[in-house]
Amino acid sequence: MSEITNYKYYVGGKFIQSTSGNLIEIICPYDQSIIGRVQAISKEEADVAIAATKAAQKDWADTDLFKRADLLNKWADQLEIDAEEIAQMIMREVGKTWNDAVKEVTRTAEFIRYTVQEFIHTNDAAMSGANYPGGSKNKFAIIKRIPLGTVLAISPFNYPVNLSVAKLAPALIAGNAVVFKPATQGAISAVKLIESFDKVGFPADILQLITGKGSDIGDYVSEHDGIDMISFTGGATTGRHLSSFSTMKPMVLELGGKDPAIVCEDADIDKTVAEIMSGAFSYSGQRCTAIKRVLVHATVADELSEKLKTAVEKLSVGMPIDNPIIVPLINEGAADYVQGLITDTIAAGAELLVGNKREDNLIYPTLFDHVTTDMRLAWEEPFGPVLPIIRVASDAEAIEIANASEYGLQASVFSQNFSRAVAIAEKIEAGSVQINGRTERGPDHFPFLGVKNSGMGVHGISRTIESMTREKLLIINV
Ligand code: NAP
Numbered sequence: 001m002s003e004i005t006n007y008k009y010y011v012g013g014k015f016i017q018s019t020s021g022n023l024i025e026i027i028c029p030y031d032q033s034i035i036g037r038v039q040a041i042s043k044e045e046a047d048v049a050i051a052a053t054k055a056a057q058k059d060w061a062d063t064d065l066f067k068r069a070d071l072l073n074k075w076a077d078q079l080e081i082d083a084e085e086i087a088q089m090i091m092r093e094v095g096k097t098w099n100d101a102v103k104e105v106t107r108t109a110e111f112i113r114y115t116v117q118e119f120i121h122t123n124d125a126a127m128s129g130a131n132y133p134g135g136s137k138n139k140f141a142i143i144k145r146i147p148l149g150t151v152l153a154i155s156p157f158n159y160p161v162n163l164s165v166a167k168l169a170p171a172l173i174a175g176n177a178v179v180f181k182p183a184t185q186g187a188i189s190a191v192k193l194i195e196s197f198d199k200v201g202f203p204a205d206i207l208q209l210i211t212g213k214g215s216d217i218g219d220y221v222s223e224h225d226g227i228d229m230i231s232f233t234g235g236a237t238t239g240r241h242l243s244s245f246s247t248m249k250p251m252v253l254e255l256g257g258k259d260p261a262i263v264c265e266d267a268d269i270d271k272t273v274a275e276i277m278s279g280a281f282s283y284s285g286q287r288c289t290a291i292k293r294v295l296v297h298a299t300v301a302d303e304l305s306e307k308l309k310t311a312v313e314k315l316s317v318g319m320p321i322d323n324p325i326i327v328p329l330i331n332e333g334a335a336d337y338v339q340g341l342i343t344d345t346i347a348a349g350a351e352l353l354v355g356n357k358r359e360d361n362l363i364y365p366t367l368f369d370h371v372t373t374d375m376r377l378a379w380e381e382p383f384g385p386v387l388p389i390i391r392v393a394s395d396a397e398a399i400e401i402a403n404a405s406e407y408g409l410q411a412s413v414f415s416q417n418f419s420r421a422v423a424i425a426e427k428i429e430a431g432s433v434q435i436n437g438r439t440e441r442g443p444d445h446f447p448f449l450g451v452k453n454s455g456m457g458v459h460g461i462s463r464t465i466e467s468m469t470r471e472k473l474l475i476i477n478v
Contacts, residue, residue: 004034004036004037005036005037006023006036006037006038006039007036007037007038007039007187007188007191007211008039008191009038009039009041009045009191009208009209009210009211010191010194010198010207010208010209011045011048011049011052011205011208011209011210012052012204012205012208013198013202013203013204013205014204015191015195015198017039018039018040018041018042018045019042019045020039020040020041020042020045022039022040022212023037023038023039023040024037024038024039024040024184024187024211024212024213025037026038026093026184026185026187026188027331028092028093028095029093029094029095029185029328029329029330029331029361030095030319030320030327030328030361030362032360035089035092035093035188036188038184038187038188038191038211038212039211039212040211040212040213040216040217041210041211041212041217043217043220045210046179046210046212046217046220046221046224047224047226049179049208049210050150050179050208050221050224050226050227051226052204052205052208053150053177053178053179053205053206053208053226054149054150054177054226055205056177056203056204056205056206057147057149057150057175057176057177057206059203060172060175060176060177060203060206061146061147061175061176063175063203065119065120066120068172068173068175069116069119069120069173071200071201071202072112072115072116072169072172072173073112073113073116074200074201075112075196075197075200075202076108076109076110076112076113077109078196078197078199078200079105079106079108079109079112079193079196080105080106080109081196082105082192082195082196083102083105083106083109084102085192086101086105086161086189086192086193086196087101087102087104087105088101089188089189089192090104090105090160090161090189091320091321093160093185093186093188093189094157094158094160094185094186094189094330095320095327095328095329095330095361096283096320096327097283097320097321097322097323097324097327098320098321098323099323100282100283100323101320104159104161104162105161107162107444108161108162108165111162111165111166111169111444111461112165112169114444114445114461115169115170115173115461115465116169116173118445118461118462118465119170119173119174119465122145122462122465124142124143124144124145125142125143126140126141126142126143127140127141127143128140128141129141136477138477138478139475139476139477139478140475140476140478141473141474141475141476142473142474142475142476143471143472143473144471144472144473144474145174145465145466145469145470145471145472146175146469146470146471146472147171147174147175147176147468147469148176148228148229148250148468148469148470149176149177149228149229150176150177150178150179150226150227150228150229151167151171151176151177151178151179151227151228151229151230151231151468152178152179152181152221152222152224152227152229152230152231153167153168153171153178153179153180153181153231154181154182154214154218154222154230154231154232154233154234154242155167155180155181155182155183155186155190155233155234156183156186156233156234156235156288157183157185157186157330158186158283158286158287158288158330160182160183160186160187160189160190160193161189161190161193163233164180164182164190164193165193166233166444166459166464167180167231167233167464168180168207170461170464170465170468171231171468172206172207173465174465174468174469175469176228176229176468177205177206177207177208178206178207178208179208179210179221179227180194180207180208180209180210181210181211181212181214181217181218181221182209182211183214183234184211184212184213184214185330185331187211190209190211191209191211194207194209214238218238218242219245222242222245222246223245227249228249228250229249229250229251229252229467229468230242230246230249230250230251230252231251231252231464231467231468232251232252232253232254233253233254233255233288234254234255235255235256236255236256236381236406236407236453236454239253239254239255239453239455239456240453243456250467251456251457252455252456252457252458252459252464252467253455253456253457254288254448254449254450254454254455254459255288255407255409255450255453255454255455256288256381256383256407256409256453256454257288257289257290257292257381257407257408257409257410257439257450257454258292258293258379258380258381258405258406258407258409259279259289259290259291259292259293259407259409259410259411259412259430259439260291260292260293260294260295260398260401260402260405260411260412260428261275261276261279261280261291261293261294261295261411261412261413261414261438261439262295262296262395262398262399262402262411262412262413262414262424262428263276263294263295263296263297263300263304263414264297264300264395264413264414264415264417264420264421264424265297265299265300266415266416266417266420267300267414267415267416267436268414268416268436269300269303269304269307270307271414271436272304272414272436273304273307273308273311274311275412275414275436275437275438276291276294276308276387276412276438277308277311277312277315278438279291279412279438279439279440280292280385280387281312281315281325281326281365281385281387282325283327284325284326284327284328284329284363284365284384284385285382285383285384285385285386285387286329286330286383286384287440287441288409288441289409289410289439289440289441290383290439291387291412291438291439292381292382292387293371293377293378293387293388293390294308294387294388294389294390295390295392295398295401295402296389296390296391296392297391297392297393297394297398298391298392298393301369301389301391304389305353305367305369305389308353308367308387308389309353309354309367312353312354312355312365312366312367312387313354315365317362317364317365325365326362326363326364326365326385327362328360328361328362328363329361329362329363329383329384330361331361332360332361334361334383334384335358335360335361335362335363335384337382337383337384338363338382338383338384338385338386339358339363341376341377341380341382341384341386342355342356342363342366342386343356344375344376344377345368345371345375345376345377345386345388348372348374348375348376349370349372350368350369350370350371350372350375350377350388351368351369351370352366352367352368353367353368353369354366354367355367355385355386363384363385363386364385365385365386365387366385366386366387367386367387367389368386368387368388368389369389369391370389370391371388371389371390372390373390373401373404375388378390378401379405379406381407395420395423395424398424399424399427399428402428402429402430403427403428403429405452406452406453407450407452407453407454408428408429408430408431408450408451408452408453408454409430409431409439409450409454409455410430410431410432410433410434410439410440410450411425411428411430411432411433411434411439412433412434412435412436412437412438412439413425413428413433413434413435413436414436415435415436418435421435421436422435429451429452430450430451430454431448431449431450431451431454431455432446432447432448432449444460444461445460445461445462446460447459447460447462447463448460448463449463
C-alpha cells in the first residue's frame with residue numbers, strides 16, 4: 001500500500017508543515033480512499049502568512065509590469081506542462097471527469113494569459129477641469145488604478161483550479177499580494193496548482209496558500225486587519241455570513257443559484273432539450289450555473305418532458321475516469337441532501353419520470369414533472385443531478401416564479417420569437433439571461449454576477465481587475 005502524503009501549505013515561497021500538528025484527511029468522493037492530508041494551520045500561522053505579504057506586496061506593485069506579466073505567462077506555460085498531474089488530482093479529489101479536469105487546467109492557462117493582456121491594455125485615464133461648469137482649464141486629473149493590497153481569495157470545491165486562478169491572476173497582475181484559502185475538499189488540487197506557481201520563480205510572500213477548515217480559520221482570516229479585500233466564491237450561507245462582518249472591506253461574492261430555463265411554446269424543442277440537458281446535468285449538476293428548474297408553457301410541457309425523459313434515460317453514469325456525464329457527488333452529506341430532496345418531492349406528489357436511485361455518493365439523474373411551488377425542490381439548490389419541471393400558463397407566470405427565488409444568478413429563455421425572448425429576459429432578476437442557450441459562466445471575459453442571494457459585485461476578467469484595484473487621482477495644477 002502506498003504511503004499517504006501530508007501536503008504542506010505555502011508561505012514565504014516554501015512548502016511548510018503546520019506546527020499545530022493538525023492534519024485533515026481528504027477522502028476521494030468515488031472510492032472513499034484517503035488521497036492525502038492537508039495542514040490545518042493555526043491562527044498564529046495565518047497571522048504570519050498575512051503579515052509577510054505586506055512588504056512583499058509593495059515590492060511586487062513596484063515591479064515592472066512586464067516582469068509581472070512575464071512571470072504570470074510562465075505560470076500559464078507551466079500549468080500546461082503540469083496539466084495531467086494537476087488534472088489527476090482534480091479528478092481524484094473532487095470527482096470531476098478526466099476530460100473535464102484536463103480542460104479545467106488548460107482553460108486556466110488561457111485565463112491567465114488573457115488576464116495579463118487585459119491588464120496591460122488598461123491605461124490610465126485623464127480629465128480636464130475645463131469640462132465642468134466654472135472648472136479651471138488649468139487643472140488636470142490623471143486617474144490611475146492601483147492595487148488594494150492583500151487580497152483574500154476563498155474558492156469552492158467544484159472548480160478548485162479555475163475558480164481559484166480567476167482570483168489569483170487578476171490580483172497578482174494588478175500588483176496585489178494574495179492569501180489563498182481553497183475549499184478543504186480541493187485543497188490538494190490547490191497545492192498542486194501552487195507547486196506549478198512555485199516552479200516559475202515569483203518573489204516570496206506575494207502568494208500564500210493557507211489550508212484548514214473554513215469553520216476554524218475562515219472568520220479569523222476574513223476579519224483580519226491585514227486583509228484589504230475579499231474575493232469569495234461558494235454557497236450563499238457562507239457568503240452572507242462573511243458579508244455580515246466585512247465592515248469597510250471591499251468584497252466580491254459569487255454564490256449559489258437556482259437558474260430557471262423558461263421554455264415558451266414557440267421554442268425549438270429539440271435544441272432546448274439539448275441545452276437543458278447539458279446545462280442541468282454536466283458534472284452531476286455541481287455547477288453554480290447549472291439549470292436547476294424548468295418553467296415550461298403547459299401547451300408544450302408533455303412534448304418537452306417526454307423528450308427530456310428520453311434524454312435523461314440515456315445519460316452516461318459512472319466513475320470520473322470513464323468520462324460519464326453523471327459522477328458521484330462530492331461527499332456523503334451532499335448525496336444525503338439531494339436524496340432527501342428527491343424523497344421529499346415524491347412524498348409531495350410530483351411525478352417521478354426517471355431516477356431516484358442511489359449507490360453511495362452516486363445519485364442517478366432524476367427528473368420530475370408536475371412540480372409545484374409548494375415543494376422544496378422548486379426553490380432549493382440541490383447541487384446534484386435532479387431537475388424539476390414546473391408547468392406554467394403564461395410568460396407572466398414564468399417570470400413571477402423565476403423571480404420569486406431567493407437567487408438570481410442566471411436564467412435561460414427558449415423561444416424562436418426573439419422579441420418575446422428579450423421581453424422575458426428583461427424582466428428576469430438575474431445577473432445574466434441566456435437566450436436560446438444553457439446557463440454557463442464563460443467565456444471568462446464576460447462580466448459574471450449574481451443578484452439577491454447569488455452574489456455581490458462583479459467577476460469576469462476586466463471586472464475582477466477593477467474590483468481588486470481602486471482609482472487614485474493625481475491632480476495637476478498648471
Ligand atoms: P462553501 O461550503 O460555501 O465553501 C466555499 C469556501 O468557503 C470554501 O473554501 C470553504 O472552506 C470556505 N468557508 C467555509 N466557511 C467559511 C468561513 N466561516 N469563513 C471563510 N471561509 C469559509 O461552498 P462549496 O460547497 O465549496 O461550493 C458550492 C457552492 O458554491 C454552491 O452553492 C455553488 O452554487 C456555489 N458556487 C458559486 C459560484 C459562482 O460563481 N457564483 C461558482 C461555484 C460555486 P472549507 O471547504 O474549508 O469549508
